[in-house]
Amino acid sequence: MNTTRPKAAPSSQKSHCAIEWAGKRLQILLCCWVLGGFLFFAPAPTLAASLSITDSLGRTVEIPQPVHRIVALNSDILEVLRTLKAQDLVVGVFSEIVREPEFWGDLVQKPKAGSWRDPDLEAIVRLAPDLVIAYSRNPGPELEKKGEALGFRVLRLDLYRIEVLEKEVRALGLLLGKETEADRFCRWHRQHLDAVRSKLDAVADPPSVYVESYSDYHAAGPGSGGHEMCLVSGGRCVAGDLSIPYAVVTSEWVISRNPDVIVKAASFGNGYAVNNAGPFNRRRNAIMNRPAWNHVAAVESGRVYVMDSAIWTGPRAIVGIVYMARWIHPGRFPDLHPGDLHREYLEIFQGIPYKGVFVSDDIAGKAP
DSSP, X not given: OOOOOOOOOOHHHHHHHHHHHHHHHHHHHHHHHHSHXXXXXXXXXXXXXEEEEEOTTSOEEEEESSOOOEEEOSHHHHHHHHXXXXXXXXXXXXXXXXXXXXXXXXXXXXXXXXXXXXXXXXXXXXXXXXXXXXXXXXXXXXXXXXXXXXXXXXXXXXXXXXXXXXXXXXXXXXXXXXXXXXXXXXXXXXXXXXXXXXXXXTOSSOOEEEEEOSSTTEEEOTTSHHHHHHHHTTOEETTTTOSSTEEEOOHHHHHHHOOSEEEEEEOSSOGGXXXXXXXXXXXHHHHHTSTTGGXXXXXXXXXXXXXXXXXXXXXXXXXXXXXXXXXXXXXXOTTOOHHHHHHHHIIIIIOSXXXXXXXXXXXXXXXX
């Protein structure tokens, strides 16, 4: 296993540095002697040797400062690092990034550190990171156990959850000296989140919504990002009484819950590279044609929608939330335009032009 680290300076260079330092020490002592009266009472400047960050598991992680080398093990952390203008610190990325070259640009060329679920520990060690950032549940605790022995530190952040997004973005901003960039994003995010919530205060009886994850018949329940988005969008999630985030349900179970709206997550390699709504519409039609689902209220009324993974949870979930709010409460959000919001996000925080298709058309064939 290659554990290459930055090389130490040659001995001649060290000697030169030692002479230079001796000269500087003499200059500093002379200055102190001249200004002694003033400096005697001045507080000594201190530099933080490390920062403590509370991660998504509730752990306090001590991280030496400054951080120069980061391995980003998933797309959410990499997207936030780009928002913070900290992508130059990234020395390793998840292998799935190659599926989305248009969205990630030059970041696709970064060395690969394995999959977001199954990292390549030898590759990570070769990258000599100060920090590896991963989700709280994936990969498993072996990452810390082996990471400690191999000499790298792990921070767990769930930036796909609305509940913790702003808090964790600010923590990362503090950790990387990017507080201004973090504050700018959080204020933008809060502004649009509050705009949605303010229009839902008067809703007494939220419509029922079946939120289906990427796999068919996997209902988004408590603890999942889809469930959280549904609630923020003013829906009553029909899987809200289930005990696990992505419970497998039956067709009969969905029919018995008779949801008013159905929202399905789909991934076609990031909607940024998609040119038309065809793939989303075909997925929507397949749902509407499931046996006996013509008796479900959402199917009868045509309120079945498919959303791309790019805006399904994660740093861009606010865009998906505005889509969902408009689907669940048609007519209540005429002044909120998810496409415009998405354009603003991509151009300001990601530094890339707006393009792509991210949702199905409505049943009448019009873009939502």
